[in-house]
Amino acid sequence: MKHFILILIALFSVELSAQKTIDDLLKQYNDKGVPYISVEELAMPKTKAIIFDTREPKEYKVSHLKNAVCVGYDDFDLASIEKNYPNKNEKIVVYCSLGIRSETIGEKLKKAGYTNVYNLYGGIFEWKNKDFSVVDIQNNETEKIHTFNKTWSKWLKKGEKVYEKEEKLSKKTKK
Structure with missing residues (x-):
């Protein structure tokens, strides 16, 4: 019995330490199908890019990167993207909150033939954590960041956390 308890404690400790960093979290959920x-x-002035916010509209309304286009996740419409960004x-x-949902959308873009697609490492959380502004x-400009839910909010270190208590995790985060 004593050994069984020690094994349980060891397994629990490994699980707790498995997600100490955003890098660990992204390695758990992403396969790097889209480069970061x-x-x-x-943020560099010379970087020219179309920026797609792959969070839901309610998250985008709270705050987003300046000039980002809300393309959503649950209702992402590839045909609309192809029409407006040929x-x-x-x-x-x-980007999304951390870079998990955005990888899925980035992969869809790549499969559709887009050749120059990148996933923002750490998403809007990392953007805000590094003191860049959101609107x-x-x-x-605002300090508010929609953190998707209380669980994910721990990754936002700066800014004002906004989330809805009853939100459900997206399909990709249920793995």
């Missing part, structure tokens, strides 16, 4: 771009690189060689950066739906 750092928040610092995207140049499949143009640089596109996708609300009226294009005013």
Whole structure:
């Protein structure tokens, strides 16, 4: 019995330590099918890219990266993207809260023939954690960040956390 308890404690400790960093979290959920771009690189004035926010509209309304286009996740419409962004060689950066949902959308873009797609490492959380500004739906700077839910909110270190208690995890995060 004593050995069984020690094994349980060891397994529990490994599970707790498995997600000490955003890097660990992203390794757990992503397969790097879409290469990452750092928040610092995207923030550089010379970096020209179309920026797609792959979070849900209610998250986008709270705050988003300036000039980002809300493309959603649950209702992502590839046909609309292809119509409005026909140049499949143009640089596109996708992001979400942390970079998990955005990888899925980035993979869909790549399968559709887009050749220059990047996933923002750490998403809007990392953007805010590194002191870059975000804007609300009226294009005013804000400190508010929709954190999807309380569980994911632990990854946002700066800014004001906003989430709805009853939100369900997206399909990809239920793994």
